[in-house]
Amino acid sequence: MSSHSDAIKFAYWVPNVSGGLVISSIEQRTGWDIDYNRKLAQIAEANGFDYALSQIRFTAGYGADNQHESVSFSHALLAATTTLKVIAAILPGPWNPALAAKQIATINHLTNGRVSVNVVSGWFRGEFAAIGELWLDHDERYRRSEEFIRALRGIWTEDSFTLKGDFYRFTNYSMKPKPIDPQPEIFQGGSSRAARDMASRVSDWYFTNGNTPEEIRKQVDDIRAKANANGHKVRVGVNAFVIARDSEQEARAVLDEIVAKANPEAVQGFADQVKNAGKASPEGEGNWAKSSFEDLVQYNDGFRSNLIGTPEQIAERILTLKDAGADLILLGFLHFQEEVEFFGKRVIPLVRELEAARDSELVAAE
C-alpha cells in the first residue's frame, strides 16, 4: 500500500465568456476581458492553482453574450504566467485534428509545455445550427471525439501517422516539430456512458459536472474498471462552485441570493438545450440528466459538490471528494480575482494539512 497520496490538484474556470459562472443577476465582480483574465491567472498561479480551463462557445446563450475564443485566449494567459498550465477547449467539428495538433504543438513550444486541451463533444444544438455545423447524435459525437483524440495523440507521437477513420483520415503524416515534454495532456468533458467509455480508452483526464461524493464514486469505479481492462490510466476532475465565507450561514445566504436572482427564462432555455447531452444518449444518463432548476443556475451543476461553507468545511469536503476518486477539483466563483486569492490563502493550506495528516496515518498503519 502506498504511504503517500498525490496532492489533489486545483483548476479554475477561465471567465473568457461574459456573464460569469451563474445564470443570475446577483452582482458578479468577474470580468471576461483579457486584462481581468491576465491578472486572474497571475493571482491563481501565485496562490497554489495548477491549471486554468478555458471555455469554447461560438454563440451567445443564457448570459454568455460575448465569448472569446479558447485557444488564442489560453495562449495569452500562458504568455502572462510562468508556471500555470492552461487547458484550451476544443470542439471537434469547427476544429479538425490537423489544425488542432499543429496549433497546440506550437503553443507547447512557446510555453515550455504548459498547454493542454479539453476536447468537448457538444450539447448546444442552437450553436451548431447558427454556425452551420452538422449536428450528430449523442454517441456519434463521442465516436468523432474519440477519433479526434486518437488523431491528436498519433500526430504528436508518431513519425508517420496513418488513420483511416470514419471522420478523419491521415496518411503517413509527419508533423514537425513534435511537442516537447511535458506532452499536452488531453482532458474531456461529459459523464454519459459514451463519455466514460471514451475516457477509459483514450483520455488522460475525465472532467465531470458537480455531484455528490457517492455519485462521483460510481463514475470513478466504472471508469477505473474499464480503463484497467484497457490497460489505460485516466484521472478524474470534478466541477464545483465555491462559496467560502467566514461562517456557513453567510455562505448559504449567498447561495440563496444567487438562486433567488436567477433568470428563470434563461435557466429554462439552458435546461431545454442540455437535454441534448446525456439525457439524449441511449442510456439517458450523463451531464444534466438529473439536474434541478437550482442545479442549472450554475452551468455545470457546481452547487451539487457542496463546497459552500467555511474554509474548514470546504477543505474537509474536498478530502471526501478525493476519497471518492477525484484527482482534481475545477472551481468557479462569483468574484474570481478576490475569491481565487481567498481560496488559495485560506482553503488550499487546510487541504494540504489534511492530506499530510492522512499520509502520516497511513505510514503509522504500515
Ligand SMILES: Cc1cc2nc3c(=O)[nH]c(=O)nc-3n(C[C@H](O)[C@H](O)[C@H](O)COP(=O)(O)O)c2cc1C
Ligand atoms: C468541465 C467541463 C467543461 C466543458 N467545457 C465545455 C466548453 O467549453 N464548450 C462546450 O461546448 N462544452 C463544454 N462541456 C460539455 C461537454 O463536452 C459535453 O458536451 C457535455 O458535458 C455532455 O456530456 P455527456 O452527454 O457525455 O454527459 C464541458 C463539460 C465539462 C464537464
